[in-house]
């Protein structure tokens with residue numbers, strides 16, 4: 001991962017971040033921290049550079065130790081995010097370094113918040129943002145401890161002045177002074193309403209002019225307000241971006257999990273469970289006058305193919321057949337891999353004769369497929385198909401029998417089948433609200449299976465209809481609900 005990430009675009013990169021190794025993610029977290037600390041360093045540089053103006057309301061003697069601390073932490077973080085970082089050294093204990101990184105960062109942020117004069121904006125974003133980023137990228141247990149430690153430290157430094165301990169800060173304010181004095185964030189409107197002489201200079205007649213803008217630009221209010229926004233905003237935006245990325249990844253992985261749960265890995269067809277589920281839904285949403293056909297298709301002599309050419313070639317046959325089925329059928333058909341070399345094809349709204357034509361086309365299209373083993377060896381594969389069509393008459397008959405039996409509390413147990421919302425909406429008023437027995441799908445497949453068995457007995461590579469077997473009075477088959 002560490003190598004390939006450099007070849008990814010930034011979108012894939014942000015997704016791939018969560019799959020990186022722990023060491024890479026720790027180094028990335030350190031890199032994020034470097035960016036934040038560097039922005040603090042730039043702020044120190046800016047205030048120092050304009051010390052002629054800002055020395056009026058920034059304690060410049062305190063700025064120097066802050067600047068030294070920021071530089072030291074910056075160097076430490078640069079080292080942690082670099083190629084020479086101990087987190088990348090297999091021999092060093094990664095988790096210990098993660099704990100050190102998080103602890104130093106937490107102490108640093110607490111210090112910065114204290115020295116800036118307790119800004120709730122910076123405190124909130126740093127606390128929540130730092131914890132979130134940390135939990136996304138490294139071992140959660142260290143981040144939790146550091147998070148709790150940071151809350152305790154911030155609470156402590158906020159409460160110290162109430163016990164008579166004065167902590168120096170750049171704004172030279174005492175934390176126990178009333179909140180309006182601590183923050184002194186005065187809006188333009190409030191200024192306009194102020195009656196004192198300063199306000200009159202800043203906003204003559206309550207209106208801003210270029211002189212007053214210049215005055216405000218250099219005022220303590222504006223400096224501290226912009227400082228807090230400057231220190232919080234980039235981190236807040238970045239965290240929102242990371243959170244969004246995380247949600248997109250979760251969404252994608254949910255889709256992927258669903259796909260794996262419903263799909264056969266080899267043939268990419270629906271798997272047996274999902275095929276049966278869709279068959280049930282199709283039966284529920286069937287309209288009054290519709291017939292419903294089921295085909296069971298089994299490859300002939302498949303064991304021999306495996307034995308002669310190996311399992312890989314056997315697998316390739318399965319994939320080729322699956323593709324042939326998909327190409328030959330319309331989107332309405334439900335095709336699934338029912339078993340090893342068995343496929344279930346459900347044709348909702350298809351009458352018996354049409355289903356026979358489709359089954360015959362499927363047989364021919366499979367027989368047309370040539371499997372190439374090597375330059376000198378090719379072979380063709382055939383399939384046998386069994387078909388059963390549930391006519392709408394038979395369906396109504398089953399329903400009425402079922403209703404009678406359920407009234408006498410004997411026979412089949414009925415339960416209203418679950419209808420998916422989309423299917424029920426689509427079917428509208430014409431949907432037959434038949435309550436079919438729960439085992440109807442298995443019984444239909446069983447009828448198709450009997451026809452398939454007959455096709456095998458007749459020499460394979462054939463389509464046999466269970467309906468026709470019944471009509472001909474074949475003793476090998478009984479009607480759908482004869483027992």
Ligand SMILES: Nc1nc2c(ncn2[C@@H]2O[C@H](COP(=O)(O)OP(=O)(O)OP(=O)(O)O)[C@@H](O)[C@H]2O)c(=O)[nH]1
Nearest residue numbers: 298299300301302303304306311312314315340341
């Ligand atoms: N290559 C491969 N073989 C599989 C897979 N699933 C099942 N099989 C094989 O399919 C073969 C099925 O053999 P049988 O049930 O005897 O059927 P058959 O040889 O096709 O004989 P008939 O159905 O009577 O024509 C078995 O050898 C299984 O091992 C698979 O995913 N890949």
